[in-house]
Amino acid sequence: MLNLRTLRRSAIAAASALIIAFAAASAGDILDDWDAVKPPPKPELKAVTLDPSTTALLILDMQKGNCGVRPRCAATIPNVKRLYDAARAANVMLWYSLGSLANLVDPGFMPREGEWQPQNGPDKFLGSNLEDKLKAGGIKTAIVCGTSFQGVGVGTGSGLAQRGYKVIIPIDCLSSEDAYNEQYAAWHMFKGGPAVVTQNTTLTRSTMVKFGK
Numbered sequence: 001m002l003n004l005r006t007l008r009r010s011a012i013a014a015a016s017a018l019i020i021a022f023a024a025a026s027a028g029d030i031l032d033d034w035d036a037v038k039p040p041p042k043p044e045l046k047a048v049t050l051d052p053s054t055t056a057l058l059i060l061d062m063q064k065g066n067c068g069v070r071p072r073c074a075a076t077i078p079n080v081k082r083l084y085d086a087a088r089a090a091n092v093m094l095w096y097s098l099g100s101l102a103n104l105v106d107p108g109f110m111p112r113e114g115e116w117q118p119q120n121g122p123d124k125f126l127g128s129n130l131e132d133k134l135k136a137g138g139i140k141t142a143i144v145c146g147t148s149f150q151g152v153g154v155g156t157g158s159g160l161a162q163r164g165y166k167v168i169i170p171i172d173c174l175s176s177e178d179a180y181n182e183q184y185a186a187w188h189m190f191k192g193g194p195a196v197v198t199q200n201t202t203l204t205r206s207t208m209v210k211f212g213k
Helices: 002-027 030-036 077-089 130-136 149-162 179-192
Strands: 048-050 055-060 093-097 141-147 166-170 201-204 209-211
Touching: 055 077, 055 130, 055 149, 077 093, 077 141, 077 209, 093 130, 141 149, 149 166, 149 179, 166 179, 179 201
Parallel strands: 048 209, 055 093, 055 141, 141 166, 166 201
Antiparallel strands: none
16 A cells, blocks of 8 residues: 555656646747747827826937937937927927937927926936926826837836826837837836726827817
8 A cells, every 4th residue: 555655656756757847848038939929019109188287298319419319219200399399389398308408409498497307217206306297287187298208208108107196108209119019118108017007098190189278
């Protein structure tokens, strides 16, 4: 009886070891699977109509030294200008992260006094007056524009969502050094990131954003 139990235990142990070894051999890591991974379906874009009295437009890090030398960022300038013009006409709050006024990539969406602040890093809440400005303005929704998408788009967009704001991401107003980073960032905000981010984020285009009650 003892020998039978011992044999059964040995057989079970051997089978378990084979299963683990097979799984380890077949699973691979992300680099092994890199070329075989299929991208998810394109994110759904939605038209939005925003209350101008509770909405802010954030224009982040669009400077000559980065945006000015990145073709993908330069292509977003007319789209940012479109939103800027609409926001100004509707008296929407604006806030910029910017090294200096002279560094702004395009004078067509120049900030006014008190609307900009120097701030480095992807999360613009850190070391800035952004949170105070949003609270003082009674803001509930923020539109995020700028470069880079995987930096300020994800960093500040996530920071907004985690603080209870609704986040509007016009994909044609956020750029990266290359298309893959933009694709990754859009997917992260749409479905790939934490639930608190994805549930509070809407992906759209500049032409799909309107202000009005």
